[in-house]
Amino acid sequence: MMRRFAGRRSRTRTERKRGRYIQARPANGPIDDLAFDATLRAAAPFQKERSEERKQVAFSIHRSDLMRKIRVRRAANLILFVVDASWSMAVAERMQATKGAILSLLNDAYQRRDRVGLIVFQKDRATLVLPPTNSVTLAQTALADIPVGGKTPLSAGLKLALEVLQRERLRHPDVMPLLIVLTDGAGNVSISHLPPLEEAYLYADEIAREGVHSIVINMEHMAFDQGLAQALADHLKAPCYTAGEMRAENLYYTVRQELNARTPPATLEDRR
Template identity: 40%
Template sequence: VHLFGTVLAAAGRSRGDGLPPLIADDLRGAERIGTEANLVVFVVDLSGSMTARTRLTAVRTACVDLLRDSYTRRDRVAVVVACGKDAYVAVPPTRSVDIAVARLAQVRTGGRTPLAEGMHRALEVIDRAARTDPTRRPLLVLLTDGRATAGEHARRRADVAADEVARRGVSSVVVDCEQGLVRLGLATELAHRLGAEYATMESLTATGLAEHVRGVA
């Protein structure tokens, strides 16, 4: 029962002699609007490119921004890092700004890009979270130039992983981090395969990554 709404309804029947006795028609309930809980899983490519630090900074800033208003949206964030030979969960699902910042401070960049493993780890995070809270909506956010360079048949395995994400119906966003005059467009292809929203890192400079994620979530 929403106490304030119920009292207001009863007060509307008052004839100026105080609050009348409550009746069934006075009862009001509370309804949440626009506060669906999300699990935002960032997969960030931190391979040995010059933009790796920029990507990490963007994810850290986005995590802080999203978690600062998680008390209203009830969101959680997680971060999967793809670099070297494998991907790992740097930040498990959390609502704590302090935990996210502390764990991301320990992350290092360099190596190749295990893109397929990054998406698989993200699905594992989503599956574990769904077992405890099946109503929480997952959103996968990939920061990558689309290159897959770790292990045999890296590109083919990345395509298979992307197909699995799409088959599962997981909403996703691809943030294209490719730079330079000659661009391969691999992140664009990845977004098409995922059925994902697409944005470039340059386009997010003004609004910020967190604001873009809010718009999708």
């Protein structure tokens, strides 16, 4: 149900009674959004054999005839970057690429109605540098001066990302989030009594349970890679990309590729 249209948002199914009615399926569950036309068609072939019932009613409908509407609507994408700003990696290069990608995504956000946000984690905390927005002006102001240096509180970044995503889903129930984590995966600061990486993986598992589509950009140099970024991606149930030649346009196209590739989970009827 996901397709790319210029100047459009992502197309997605919705369980709410809003959106365009495109087809009908058997109402095995809730019957509060019935497709009356499809229900009548489903019951029509059985009217002769229900002749006794039709002495009481003009048209006999059984529960097995009920059909529910399948609707689609345009849903906005929320692209949330979570970036390691510690000294553990090439901060200047990573930040430059991230800022460039954010501004590129915002340039078409007005037409697509996407929103982009940025969380930075370093020292002992994570900061929401850019709350979700489609304003290029606000982004340019927020991205002008981002603090860097210190240790790597990976779990703090993931925790704040989870909170932001949950808050956005309450405000915009049909939002389609994409979480992009740029890190080498080497968290070394806890926000509780747990070891840093164990704590980070717990938050990553919770993000995965929320059904958030994520990707991890591994910023570690190949010669020193210990597989920590891949381990984080495994807990997020996400693909892990190697940064390689880290440029803004590469990151931008990677994000767009992931947005275009996503599909909502199939329903039981779809799998039959």
